Each structure stands twice: as C-alpha cells, then as structure tokens.
Amino acid sequence: MFDLLYKNISRYIDLPEEEFNRFAAPFQLKKFKKKEIVLSEGDYCLFEGFVTKGCFKIYYLNENGFEQTLYFAVKEWWITDIDSLVNHVPAILNIEALEDSEVLMISKRDKDYLYKTIPQIEKLFRIMNQKSSVALQRRILSLTGKTADKRYLEFLRKYPGLEQKLTQQQIASYLGITHEFLSKIRKKIALEE
Template sequence: MFDLLYKNISRHLELSGEEFERFGRPFTLRTFKRKDVVLREGDYCLFEGFVVKGCFKVYYLNESGSEQTLYFAVEGWWITDIDSLINNVPSTLNIEALEESEVLMISKKDKEKLYEEMPQIEKLFRIMNQQSSVALQRRILSLTGKTADKRYLEFLEKYPGLEQKITQQQVASYLGITHEFLSKIRKKTSLNK
C-alpha cells in the first residue's frame, strides 16, 4: 500500500527507509465504495489524500447546477480542496469515488507536524504544489485555447484507459462540452484512425 506513495515521492525527494517510515506514520488508509463522497461542497477540507487504488472525480456545481469536472484522480494522484485546506474556508469542490478505491489520508495538523520534524517534507510538498500549479495552468490554457477535439485527445493521453471506466457524461463534463457533442467527436476520431 505504501509502495506507490514511496515511488511517487521518490521522484522528488530521496528518503532513507527509516525516514520514509516516519513520513508514512501519520497517513491513514481509507476505503471508499463507488459513489462515496470524500468531500462535499460546503464542508471544510481537513485532509490531503494519495490515491493508492481506484479513481475519483473532483468537481463543482456551476451556476446552472451542472457538474463541471476539474480533474480525475487516479492511482498515484492526490486529492484535496487546497483552498479550503489552506484558508480554512468551506469547500467549493466535491470529491467522489468512481469505483472502489483506497486512499492514504493525512490531516493538515499531521502534515504541519511533519514539516517541523522533517524539513525535507516541506520541500517535497512545495515541489508537488508547483507541479500542481503547472498542471492547473495547462488545464486552463487547454480549456480556453484549444478545440474540443484537441482537448478530447489530450484527455485520452493523460488518462489512458479511463474512458472505459467512466460515463460519457463525466468525460464531457471534464472537457466542458455536452455529451452529444462528445459523441460527434468520438465518432469523428474513430473514423480518422
């Protein structure tokens, strides 16, 4: 269960076995069934979670009440509402399991304690936050500057195999289009293969 977490953080930081064990202690493994809600809009986010198994959608409800998916968190990804966590404000996001899933969760309090005990962990999370900011910037540029066809192809590249696990409506929500328009794009894409 911790192997994937170790592999993930080892890309950014070298920890000895003992240091990794110390790092891993405050994490708690939680299991979620399909459609379980990890975080609901209006609640306070008090955790960061590392997806060990499964898939989650992170979304909000727009003014018309429709779901707008920000991202899917698959194995090796992190889930949280960073605004709620850092600024202690009600969450604007919802996080829902799309299949049976396992997450290693750490509380804000335990994470802060790790920063004090292991200064290199603060560096780790700084690097991960920077990468998250880059991903967010790329997502915004894609949504505002690319055609739906290109966004669909990026989705397929970014999340290989995910399209078979989720609904067309969920893919369309991520792409910012209707599921009818997604059907046209999929048809056109399959004809061009």
C-alpha cells in the same frame, strides 16, 4: 500500500527509510465504495489524500447546477480541496469515488507537524505544489485555447484506459462540453482513423 507512496515521493526527494517511516506513520488508509462522497461542497477539507487504488472525480457545480470536472484522480494522484485546506474556508469542490477505491489520508495538522520535524517534507510538498500549479495552468490553457476535439485527444493521452471506466457524461463534464457533442467528436475521430 506504503510502497506506492514511497515510490511516488522518491520522484521528488531522497528520504532515508527511517524518515520515510516517520513520514508515513500519520497516514491512514481509508476505503471508499463506488459513488461514495469523500468531500462535499460547503464542508471543510481537513485532509490530503494519496490514491492507492481506484478513481475519483474532483468537480464543482457551476451556477446552472451542472457538474464541471476539474480532474480525475487515479492511482498515485493526490486529492484535496487545497483552498479549503490551506485557508480553512468551506470547500467549493466535491470529491467522489467512481469505483471502489483506497486513499492514504493525512490531516493538515499532521502534515504541518511533519514540515517541522522532517525538513525534506516541506521541500516535497513545495515541489508537488509547483507541479500541480503547472498542471492547473495547462488545464486552463487547454480549456480556453483548444478545440473540444483537441481536448478530447489530450484527455485520452493524459488518462490512458480511463475512458472505458467513465460515462460519456463524466468525460463531457471534464471537457466542458455536452455528452451529445462528445458523441459527435468520437464519430469524427473514428472516421479519420
């Protein structure tokens, strides 16, 4: 499980084994059953989590009470409500396991301590936050500037194989459309192939 974490952070920084062991020490492995809630809107997010197994949906409820999925977190993705974690405000996001899953979790306090004791860790999370900001910007541009057909094809490229694990409703929530409209898109694309 820590091998996966090491592989992930090695994409961004070079951390000697001894320092990696100090970095990994505060992480705790948490297991979640399918449909288990990791974070609920209104609670305070006190963690960041690295997914080692499974899949999560990160979503919020819009003003009409409908789910709007921001993203799915699969193996080697990170989960948190960054606004709640950083600003110590109630979470607006919900995080739910879509299948039996495992996450390496670290508290904000432990992460802040690592910033002070291992300088490379601050660089690691700065790079990861930059990449997350780019992904968020691309997601916003996709939602506001692309057709639902193009967003669906983008979803298939971004999450290969995930479509088989999700319900039509979950995919539609991510795309910002109804599941009925998703059915029409799928039929249209099938006819074009």
